[in-house]
Amino acid sequence: MILRPLILIALVATASIDAAPPPAAIHLNQLGFLPDTAKRAIVADPSTTPLRWTVRDTRGATVAAGETKVIGDDAASGDHVHLVDLGRLAAPSTYRLRVGRQTSRPFAVRAGLYAPLAAAALHYFYHTRAGIAIEPRYAGDPRWARPAGHAKEIAPCFSGTDERGTHWQGCDYRLDVTGGWYDAGDHGKYVVNGGIALWTLQNLYEREARAGRFPFADGRGTIPESGNGTDDLLDEARWEMRFLLAMQIPDGARATVPVGAPGSAGAPVFRTIDAGGMAHQKVADRHWTALPTRPVDDREDRLLYPPTTAATLNLAATAAQCARVWRTIDPRFSATCLAAARRAYAAAQREPQVYATNSFTGSGGYGDGDVSDEFYWAAAELYATTGEPTFAAAVRGSPWHAAPVQAPDWGHVGALGTITLATTAAVSASDAAPARRALIAAADGFLAEEARSGYRIPYATLDYPWGSNAVILNRAMILGVAQRLTGAARYRDGMVDAIDYVLGRNPLDQSYVSGFGARPLTHPHHRFWAHQLDAALPGPPPGVVSGGPNSTAMADPIAAAMQGTCAPQRCWADDIRAYALNEVAINWNAPLLWVASALDGPGARTQRRR
Template sequence: MRRPVPTRLAALALIVTGAAADAAPAIHLNQIGFLPDGPKRAVVTDPATTPLPWVVLDAGGGVVATGETVVTGDDAASGDHLHQVGFDRVTAPGTYRLRVGGTTSRPFAVAADLYAPLASAALNYFYQTRAGIAIEARHAGGKQWARAAGHPNEIVPCFSGADTKGNVWPGCNYTRNVTGGWYDAGDQGKYVVNGGISLWTLLNLYELNAARPPFADGTAKLPEAGNDINDLLDEARWEMDFLLAMQAPDGARAQVPVGPQPAGQKLTMTAIDASGMAHHKVADRNWTGIPTIPAEDREDRLLYPPTTAATLNLAATAAQGARVWKTIDPAYSTRCLEAAKRAYAAALRNPRVYAPETFTGSGSYGDTALGDEFYWATAELFATTGDAQILAALKRLPPFADPVSEPGWGGVAALGTITLATVPTALAPAEQAKQRALIVAAADRYVAEAAQTGYRLPYASLKYDWGSNSAILNRAMILGLAARFTSKPAYRTAEIDAMDYVLGRNPIDQSYVSGFGWKPLRNPHHRFWAHEKDPRLPGPPPGVVSGGPNSGASADGLGARLKGCAPQRCWRDSIDAYELNEVTINWNAPLLWIAADLAMAR
């Protein structure tokens, strides 16, 4: 298996510079390097108020480019006084260093295949987080990441009894076999609302490139490799099967809270027909400790009550799956579409069933603003069926004409817009052009924001939330789509700017991706990749992205101690920093999308 370029560069860096791996140079750049035809930017921290001379050196020490820095001054997001360097004219493949004043950077590559190893590793993350199957060393990259199957034969009942607020839940008269799917994050819960956006992103990557999709059969490390199915679809189906299994059977009844409920008080329960709804999650009754190997989890596993949000996530992804698998596996496509229609009807029948924050042992993923989920599901169903009545309903929903924002698990309207803008048969050309224009307008805003920031990041806010890297990567996806629609270089440049930040062009010189760069993520908040807590357990495999800086961390003890930090510095590489250093499927999905997009030849 080919070793990623970053690993080779990290070793070379220590030879050339003699610097310790945790040193903090004044030169901040993408630690894996640059594409030959792409932008090449570095950011320099220096108090000088006048330009500084710079040179780019090749592997033999020869000068290949020179210039002066552009002084951009004080930057509130980082707390730094900054200069910028641009050396786009360095296009020949090779290994280089950047010298600014008396400081020389670590080596970096210029290579056409720069992002292919990252794309492969980001996809392999999903295999390594599979539930219900043994993770094998030959697919995982080494015996340290092999583990026994977690939660095999997972046939589980509904939660019953009292929750943390004293609400009594009656349970249900059925069980579901929910074996499989992806563990959501550092815990071992499986959530439909987080699985939905993650699955959509993988399927969109395939559908958008259907003429030449990435990860042809046998190119990824998967047990299904060689089955004549694209490997990206093999991985996506592992989650699609799980989401389908989370659908309540016909005749299901449930006692649930309907509509907003007073915080911290007893819930008012209502009996509903839950037929076709999706259970919100399957998870442990109580939080497991760190570390806990999935196969050694001894907590009760339970289905938690159905919600409208989960039901709409199922409707949307199953409708999308019906399109994707239509010619590949017609029977499976039919099954997906039937599930999507049942879920959509169930959501229309029960439009305000929200997830209560009254359970322990797993995240709540509560959401009481579901207009975006209804729009997304309606868009996917229309794109799949072409139904005139669904189109009429779609056009009545505000997101059909509203400005687009980057998607997240609690804000999925952009997913519907992307589908309408990209599925060839979805809309008439003039209407599809309007959907594309909404995406391009969002990309214009992000390009403008990049120009306002010291680190050239398409994110100008000083508010960095939990999972800020996910917001940045999802913005990069919007930028990548705008680049496809228009062929304007500014959008691809800003897409790369976002990846540059995640891979090290930031004030703490941190590659937020494990295994890539000279200072990669090492200690995510995770119950198995927990080497920091137990030396017998591994650290993360390559290709796992941290949630990144969180300027609002308060419950996290480590994060709380960083109060007053400059937003981009509010981060620590610690397993205990769950609000700063968690890893999740819906953060790795856009990393995969962007890495694969940048790896594809234009």
């Protein structure tokens, strides 16, 4: 996810979006429900008294009935809402819910409901690979096949003047950074943001492996590596890990970097540092490409942008995690990752205050003026992998150790370290216990918010930021960790409530995931999945999640036109121009994958205690 100037969309401002049927008054997950979890529907209705409801099966027989619970006015949606609890429906079948004169679409109750979604959410990462052709036999449909973008990417450092008039000296080397994942709707590749997405995939593998479950075992996916003897989830993660490793600066190299935190007054002052072991923040275009542009048609200069401490620590954390995951599967690759992690952590300690600047056109800033959470995360991963006292001491000395947990995002990664400390066997009991307590407390806080939310989701604020769907899905991931730590059903039910919202239980009656649900995402902000602008190009493949409603950063013309006119959960449009509302990104699809996979596994079966 990245911020873009308005000039990007100037040439497509007359594009129109496809007409869609009006939303229904009965809102529920458009895929249906698992037999053994919460099953809730929300009804938008002005009645201040309960409404009668019935559920009928395919034969027309009434199998459940009751009255709605009046929740009342909901500021986040602008609706007056009622809750329908369908928890008694456990028999696998197809049903319809009737409330007053309104009848819902058919919905299923069945096991294995989320397995196809998890598979598609993982396959998204294949579709967004750089440096390789997306072949018809793996794409799922010839429409999504494309030639390789940036097939041999040997990039120099940015040199010259940025958009603020600051002159950068560049460097005297080039790096082969072929591969990796395109970050979002453009062609940038970022170590910051790639880091959290990669961590989420690797953590999902660790979670499933601990339960003896391998839903993406070799051959179950559809990627070029299928059949190589390695879990397809790990194969996909390794594609990005290799890119992050390639972004590490060789020993002995020098770099010129600014002094001071982002936003410091006056012209920046530069100093030259020993940059060996640090990571470049990104490789990206010199200027923004237009919509639409296939990756192979990107003719912009591809440049390495300056190293940062945050990028270096993202590399240290994910490479340490990589070393742990691959230790018995591919010991040589594991050793490569661990060596890179140690070099990166040492480089970050040597240069702890090298920050990103949001001053380059053609790519996102991902600026972060506080990297204490990144230091904690990296130390936690190295501790969990090596057990070494130095890293354990760094964890214990961090202000993030046992601190309250917030849902992670690319700029707030403390929770990632806490999850690792709470769930990895190599961590001492004295370090794991406070991490577990903090995660369970955070999950309880999210459930408390759910009780205050009209649409009953674990998110009660009226501020819906850029990528709000990922905020909600990352909260669901914390709930999933708490469920695994405690066995309590309420946390899994909270995960269900979060994914219900993403899949249609929202005031727009919108499934924010392409290819899933009655009203799926169709027009994401993306340069190749751009059928809205060019009939020769495809729409998105299945399993791609939109960033979702955004009431806080009205950056594009579609969003700006809504400002002040929409309730927070309604500030969204299925329009390729709406990059502040409808972009897609690797760090948003990663928690969708994690949650969809976690909901279906045998390890997800819980004690039904509240």
